Amino acid sequence: xxxxxxxxxxxxxxxxxxxxxxxxxxxxxxxxxxxxxxxxxxxxxxxxxxxxxxxxxxxxxxxxxxxxxxxxxxxxxxxxxxxxxxxxxxxxxxxxxxxxxxxxxxxxxxxxxxxxxxxxxxxxxxxxxxxxxxxxxxxxxxxxxxxxxxxxxxxx
Numbered sequence: 001x002x003x004x005x006x007x008x009x010x011x012x013x014x015x016x017x018x019x020x021x022x023x024x025x026x027x028x029x030x031x032x033x034x035x036x037x038x039x040x041x042x043x044x045x046x047x048x049x050x051x052x053x054x055x056x057x058x059x060x061x062x063x064x065x066x067x068x069x070x071x072x073x074x075x076x077x078x079x080x081x082x083x084x085x086x087x088x089x090x091x092x093x094x095x096x097x098x099x100x101x102x103x104x105x106x107x108x109x110x111x112x113x114x115x116x117x118x119x120x121x122x123x124x125x126x127x128x129x130x131x132x133x134x135x136x137x138x139x140x141x142x143x144x145x146x147x148x149x150x151x152x153x154x155x156x
Contacts, residue, residue, distance in 0.1 A: 022048055026122040026129050027092040030105045033077060038085040038109075043077065051123055051130040057148040071151035076144050077107075079116050079136050086110045100124065106137075114138075 024032065036043050047055055061070045074081050088109040095102035101124040108117045117137040122129045134144035142152055 022046070022128060024129075026103050026105045026120065027090050029129070030092075030107055030120055031088075031090050034085060034088045034090070034107055034109065037077060037083060038088060040084075045131070049131050051125060051132040054130075054132055054145060054148075057145055061148045071149075072144075072147050076134050076136075076147075077118070078111055079118060079138060080111055084112050103129070 021029070033043050033045075047058075050058065061072065064070065075083070078085065086109065088107065090105060090107055092103055092105040094100075095104065103122045105120040105122065106117060107120070108115070110116070115138075119135045119137060120131060121133040121135075123132045124130070136142050
């Protein structure tokens with residue numbers, strides 16, 4: 001498995017005001033999102049980022065919510081509602097047997113007083129990388145597709 005590591009402290013290639021491009025490789029895209037978040041900027045992923053499966057789950061949750069918050073009320077990029085991001089590192093690897101169409105990207109960072117690790121699952125569809133799922137590897141782990149469909153079992 002090939003492993004690509006990209007320090008998002010952006011010492012090698014600062015991403016100043018450059019917007020994310022859906023043509024970017026997944027680790028570059030994720031790094032540019034965290035660069036924005038570390039600067040305190042908001043980020044809302046475009047629908048075009050998602051695979052049809054994940055987009056359908058978003059739309060289903062939004063329809064069920066009827067204009068309210070819905071089953072997911074935190075930013076999945078930060079695992080929080082408010083954030084102060086620092087010490088970001090990005091690592092990525094292709095999925096065994098899928099060196100050209102599946103990739104996992106892991107973002108590790110400090111958010112206020114806690115360490116976070118969030119894993120992004122990308123799949124190439126029609127020649128473009130799409131986000132197929134996200135999972136938090138933290139103290140209270142979650143998977144985005146399950147949270148969108150079922151919510152988070154906070155009281156159980």
